[in-house]
Amino acid sequence: MTMFGNGSICPVCGAGELKEKTIDERFTYKGREMTVPNYVIYECGTCEEALVEPATAKRAEKILKDFSRQIDGLLSSADIKRIRKKLAFTQEQMAEVCGGGLKGFARYESGQVIQSKGMDNLLRILDELPFALDIINRRPSRVPAKVVNIMDYRQRRGFNYNAHSYGVKYTGKSNCTMG
Numbered sequence: 001m002t003m004f005g006n007g008s009i010c011p012v013c014g015a016g017e018l019k020e021k022t023i024d025e026r027f028t029y030k031g032r033e034m035t036v037p038n039y040v041i042y043e044c045g046t047c048e049e050a051l052v053e054p055a056t057a058k059r060a061e062k063i064l065k066d067f068s069r070q071i072d073g074l075l076s077s078a079d080i081k082r083i084r085k086k087l088a089f090t091q092e093q094m095a096e097v098c099g100g101g102l103k104g105f106a107r108y109e110s111g112q113v114i115q116s117k118g119m120d121n122l123l124r125i126l127d128e129l130p131f132a133l134d135i136i137n138r139r140p141s142r143v144p145a146k147v148v149n150i151m152d153y154r155q156r157r158g159f160n161y162n163a164h165s166y167g168v169k170y171t172g173k174s175n176c177t178m179g
């Protein structure tokens, strides 16, 4: 659905005509500049207001969020998806393990929401050391999570890592109660 058209009356001043223009729009984040190409704006010849379609703004926002992640040293939305796939979890299962809310991972992966530094650290740890999932499962006060079945997960992935190579004594037993 488009809101503006070439030649339509400017909704800001109600007098001028809108003219469609495709530009390279520049944005800055923490002093670093980035360009969003093929950015369509509708410019009013009278009041000089530039209007943007919501879909255009949304696409630019996603690009900018990934740009700011890069500047802040955070995982990109593609990285987050890759790590989740590596662990063989659905978005809901990832939220069960890592927190962040039911829709959290969908939003991180679509680029809508930027993960916290803490979430970013946890994801990096799970990426490098997937057996750290066992530590999460061992939390005594935790209501056993049905989705986190590490043995099943390991079998599904054909996972056969050697925890000793990380200097960790690993018994292969998870204290997670399976529901």
Ligand SMILES: [Zn+2]
Pocket: 010, 011, 012, 013, 014, 015, 016, 044, 045, 046, 047, 048, 049
């Ligand atoms: Zn106008």
